[in-house]
Amino acid sequence: MKKPATYLDSVHRDGRVWGLLLAFLILCFPVAVSVLYGAMPDWGALWSGLLATAPMYWAVGIVEIFTYVPMLGAGGAYLSFVTGNISNLKLPCALDAMERAGVKSNSEEGEIISTIAIAVSSIVTTLIVIVGVILIVPLTPILEAPALEPAFDQMLPALFGGLAVVFVSKNWKISIAPIILMLVLFVFVPALGRDQVGIMVPVGVLFTLVVSRIMYKKGLL
Amino acid sequence: MEFHVNHWALFLIVGIIIAVVLAQSVVFLMRAVKRARAIGIDNTVIRKTISSSAIFTIAPAISILIGVVTLSKSLGLALPWLRLSVIGSLSYETVAAGNALNGLGLGTGEQIQSATAFVTVLWVMTLGIIIGLIFVPLLTKRIQGGMKKIENRDKKWGEIFTNSMFLGMISAFIGYVFCDVTLAFSGDFKGLIPVFVMLVSAVVMAICGLLAKKAGLRFMNDYALPISLVVGMASAIPFTAWLS
Numbered sequence: 001m002k003k004p005a006t007y008l009d010s011v012h013r014d015g016r017v018w019g020l021l022l023a024f025l026i027l028c029f030p031v032a033v034s035v036l037y038g039a040m041p042d043w044g045a046l047w048s049g050l051l052a053t054a055p056m057y058w059a060v061g062i063v064e065i066f067t068y069v070p071m072l073g074a075g076g077a078y079l080s081f082v083t084g085n086i087s088n089l090k091l092p093c094a095l096d097a098m099e100r101a102g103v104k105s106n107s108e109e110g111e112i113i114s115t116i117a118i119a120v121s122s123i124v125t126t127l128i129v130i131v132g133v134i135l136i137v138p139l140t141p142i143l144e145a146p147a148l149e150p151a152f153d154q155m156l157p158a159l160f161g162g163l164a165v166v167f168v169s170k171n172w173k174i175s176i177a178p179i180i181l182m183l184v185l186f187v188f189v190p191a192l193g194r195d196q197v198g199i200m201v202p203v204g205v206l207f208t209l210v211v212s213r214i215m216y217k218k219g220l221l
Numbered sequence: 222m223e224f225h226v227n228h229w230a231l232f233l234i235v236g237i238i239i240a241v242v243l244a245q246s247v248v249f250l251m252r253a254v255k256r257a258r259a260i261g262i263d264n265t266v267i268r269k270t271i272s273s274s275a276i277f278t279i280a281p282a283i284s285i286l287i288g289v290v291t292l293s294k295s296l297g298l299a300l301p302w303l304r305l306s307v308i309g310s311l312s313y314e315t316v317a318a319g320n321a322l323n324g325l326g327l328g329t330g331e332q333i334q335s336a337t338a339f340v341t342v343l344w345v346m347t348l349g350i351i352i353g354l355i356f357v358p359l360l361t362k363r364i365q366g367g368m369k370k371i372e373n374r375d376k377k378w379g380e381i382f383t384n385s386m387f388l389g390m391i392s393a394f395i396g397y398v399f400c401d402v403t404l405a406f407s408g409d410f411k412g413l414i415p416v417f418v419m420l421v422s423a424v425v426m427a428i429c430g431l432l433a434k435k436a437g438l439r440f441m442n443d444y445a446l447p448i449s450l451v452v453g454m455a456s457a458i459p460f461t462a463w464l465s
Contacts, residue, residue, distance in 0.1 A: 067231075106379055112253045125273075126239060142356065147458065161426065167388060179395055205386050212381050
């Protein structure tokens, strides 16, 4: 007899259907624009633009899948990779929600709380952007106000300061090595600046896993 | 049809795609809440997860909106609206659009006039990010299965494994905060702004934790992350005025 489908099975089934449907719709958009306005792309510019963009972003995209999918859980992954802003919004939101609810990320409770947090975050983001697009004319001067600019420039430090307190204090033994490595790299390697943090996340994750494994084998964790 | 970056037909297509994205989130949310109740997760926990996630999201969502405004100057409103609601992040979209505009010999500041230029930029931006959209549906089940296997083999290591991933990510962002501190040696102190902002946010988070524990202010615990985020961001205003 076939086993009845579990909650997780249904998440995977629906995640695939929705994900591929959206991939299809996103690809239809440029086709629709071509048909509607009777315009073909400028092939030379398309090729050079793609050559400058795709190899790098495809490689990063693949690495990001293997980095973030295990952390987001199944439901969270299907939603986050559609709506984006993973490291600066969805994942911190899910981590905080699991922490407050006192559930482990690898339990079914963790899967569910993370999905709820990420779904709510996606809905709220989408709605705020919709309202913003409708009210763009009156809102532009406020959003571009020079007085507020520093606050939004420093969103990531403000976000990770709070998050770090919670997670580093709970897992300080695991944290020491990666924090030292990243400080050394970011402070002393001039090529590593603001824009490289996305690439350094997988490096940090891999390094921490290796160090933790060694410490675990030696009975230090 | 006569093309314009803010033509109604573009808003219609984008609106449809965003409606589907919204529907997916709503379906997943309802399913997860139903399952949460079925396995006995307390209703207050569910409610608090929803409210604190919503509150926390406001400030980052406004920063995404600022990204839409920035990109709308050359691309019109419809395309940035889609690209920052679906997958995109400002840094990626800016680079992708910039690369395509470069190929066309256009600047990033000026508004696109022709459908040809628009559809070229659109293809570059779309094909650039399509990897995640196609491979996540195909790979997620396998990756999650791998995690389950690690878990089943050794439960304690499974837990350390996920915590290590989280801390690997967090430490990368801690390093990033310090990326410009050495500029201080040459008399430029603005590299210290993110460091101070992070410290303020960390201290606020710790105070929230203490108030929740010692003074019994439970809501402090539920909203600690959004509070530390907003206070940290607000502190950036005087720090920036002082240090740059």
